[in-house]
Amino acid sequence: MEIKKILIAAPVYQKTEIFIEYLNSLNNLIIPEGYEAHKYFVITNSPEIENLLSSDEYETDNYNFEKEKEKGSHVWDKEHFNSVMEARNKILKYARKNKYDYIFSVDSDILLHPKTLQYLLQDNGDIVGVVYRCSQNDGIGTNYYYGEYHRGYPDLERLIPKGLYDVGVACASVLIGPRIINNEKITYSPIKGVSFSQWEDYAFNLRSRVLIPDLQVYMDTRLPARELTDQKQYNKWMKEKEIFKIEANND
Amino acid sequence: MKKILITAPVHQDAKIFKEYLWSLDRLEIPEGYEIHKYFYLHNCDNLKKFLNFDEYEVFKNDVEIEKNDNIHIWKSENYQCTAIMRTKALKKAAKENYDYIFSVDSDIVLHSKTLIDLLSKEKDIISKVYWTTPNILQPYITIPNFYDNIDEKRNIKFDKTLNYYKIIDTYCVNVVSNPLLISSKIFNELSLNYYPINILSTSYKNEYAFCVRCRCLFPDINFYIDTIHPARHLYRKEDYKNWIEWEKSEWK
Numbered sequence: 433m434e435i436k437k438i439l440i441a442a443p444v445y446q447k448t449e450i451f452i453e454y455l456n457s458l459n460n461l462i463i464p465e466g467y468e469a470h471k472y473f474v475i476t477n478s479p480e481i482e483n484l485l486s487s488d489e490y491e492t493d494n495y496n497f498e499k500e501k502e503k504g505s506h507v508w509d510k511e512h513f514n515s516v517m518e519a520r521n522k523i524l525k526y527a528r529k530n531k532y533d534y535i536f537s538v539d540s541d542i543l544l545h546p547k548t549l550q551y552l553l554q555d556n557g558d559i560v561g562v563v564y565r566c567s568q569n570d571g572i573g574t575n576y577y578y579g580e581y582h583r584g585y586p587d588l589e590r591l592i593p594k595g596l597y598d599v600g601v602a603c604a605s606v607l608i609g610p611r612i613i614n615n616e617k618i619t620y621s622p623i624k625g626v627s628f629s630q631w632e633d634y635a636f637n638l639r640s641r642v643l644i645p646d647l648q649v650y651m652d653t654r655l656p657a658r659e660l661t662d663q664k665q666y667n668k669w670m671k672e673k674e675i676f677k678i679e680a681n682n683d
Numbered sequence: 684m685k686k687i688l689i690t691a692p693v694h695q696d697a698k699i700f701k702e703y704l705w706s707l708d709r710l711e712i713p714e715g716y717e718i719h720k721y722f723y724l725h726n727c728d729n730l731k732k733f734l735n736f737d738e739y740e741v742f743k744n745d746v747e748i749e750k751n752d753n754i755h756i757w758k759s760e761n762y763q764c765t766a767i768m769r770t771k772a773l774k775k776a777a778k779e780n781y782d783y784i785f786s787v788d789s790d791i792v793l794h795s796k797t798l799i800d801l802l803s804k805e806k807d808i809i810s811k812v813y814w815t816t817p818n819i820l821q822p823y824i825t826i827p828n829f830y831d832n833i834d835e836k837r838n839i840k841f842d843k844t845l846n847y848y849k850i851i852d853t854y855c856v857n858v859v860s861n862p863l864l865i866s867s868k869i870f871n872e873l874s875l876n877y878y879p880i881n882i883l884s885t886s887y888k889n890e891y892a893f894c895v896r897c898r899c900l901f902p903d904i905n906f907y908i909d910t911i912h913p914a915r916h917l918y919r920k921e922d923y924k925n926w927i928e929w930e931k932s933e934w935k
Contacts, residue, residue: 600881600882601882617899617900617902619902621902623895623898623899624857624898625831625832625857625858625891625894625895625898626832626883626895626898627832627834627840637882638880638882638883638895638899639899641880641881641882642874642880642895642896642899642900643874643899643900645874
């Protein structure tokens with residue numbers, strides 16, 4: 433059987449201590465039989481993080497931001513939108529050039545359950561997201577949109593029972609399938625005339641919808657991930673991570 | 684010989700439709716081109732008599748448009764119907780090897796030079812401007828048949844002030860609508876259609892769904908609006924009355 437290739441990738445503009453936890457979580461992922469995984473990061477202004485990786489695992493993307501923002505913060509302005517959008521396009525290009533079958537795009541503050549990839553690959557969608565609770569918006573909100581972006585997060589409660597759900601848009605931590613990788617017109621660039629497409633994930637989902645009419649987009653809520661958006665979340669994680677490991681082994 | 688398909692979904696009063704056909708018949712056709720008309724008559728069998736048997740097909744259902752003296756109330760069913768008919772026209776043009784579709788709604792009166800203007804620009808997607816008074820109580824406010832954006836409250840948005848477009852020129856804009864000249868490069872793409880995109884609520888509007896799809900399918904393409912020789916929109920009774928009494932005799 434031919435081995436299928438998975439590219440685990442992200443744009444990285446992150447605090448080193450959080451990246452270390454993130455990298456550990458990726459290294460703990462169980463890779464199902466018949467698959468092989470490689471990591472690839474587009475790293476912005478973070479030489480310390482580059483030192484944690486081997487040279488074929490990243491490319492450097494130094495930006496002269498007019499306004500420096502705190503690493504890992506979720507405050508967005510135009511130039512940071514652009515840097516993330518371009519980084520995600522670079523990852524897509526890299527995957528296409530090196531003939532990957534899947535991209536597992538995991539934002540650099542997301543910690544995954546070790547069995548996540550096994551679940552997502554079985555889900556067999558074009559874009560399959562892993563649910564996590566978002567600590568922005570006072571803990572309300574996840575990385576999916578049932579209908580569309582500007583309607584916010586309708587129907588949030590319906591995803592609480594563990595399962596696999598059809599959604600409109602999935603982002604932040606998603607497994608991207610071969611049909612999308614093979615369609616070179618699909619990118620993260622903004623779409624003229626669609627204001628919400630400045631959110632690169634939305635532009636990506638919208639393009640995929642148009643270019644693959646029977647697109648399958650799911651959220652898998654069976655193994656929720658954690659998001660380390662700030663110091664508080666990080667401290668909490670450092671206290672709880674041993675318990676998490678024991679629990680994960682029992683899942 | 685290059686072939687142009689002039690087409691529209693039609694749900695119209697006979698007297699306005701007659702003015703519409705009058706302007707189509709006066710269109711100057713550039714050398715090397717031939718035109719064919721084909722209409723989708725939506726619940727208006729009475730218009731058959733103005734057309735040859737090979738110039739229409741009938742589209743029947745129980746959806747009607749509400750009109751009053753001021754505005755036309757378009758419900759989602761109305762948009763669904765026109766999306767189906769407009770998509771049929773795209774597929775017909777592709778199948779029958781047309782070089783262009785010229786999509787002109789049935790309440791538009793065109794200047795006779797319109798086709799010459801649009802073809803001479805050599806664009807894949809180009810529209811001719813017309814201006815409409817959206818509310819009869821505010822006659823000094825007019826909006827054009829293009830825009831740059833539409834928000835979640837369904838308000839259309841422009842990147843520049845509208846006065847900017849009053850100077851005669853060809854402008855690049857984000858969203859264009861009828862009267863629209865579309866090249867075969869565009870409509871030969873099989874996945875192009877006018878149906879709403881399920882994660883974009885504003886794409887209930889046919890032209891918006893069409894433009895967003897084109898952007899995705901043809902990442903390098905731009906949309907243009909040509910503002911010389913504006914068309915006339917016979918939107919309300921008042922417009923028709925003015926047209927018949929004053930404007931028609933002067934119309935070029």
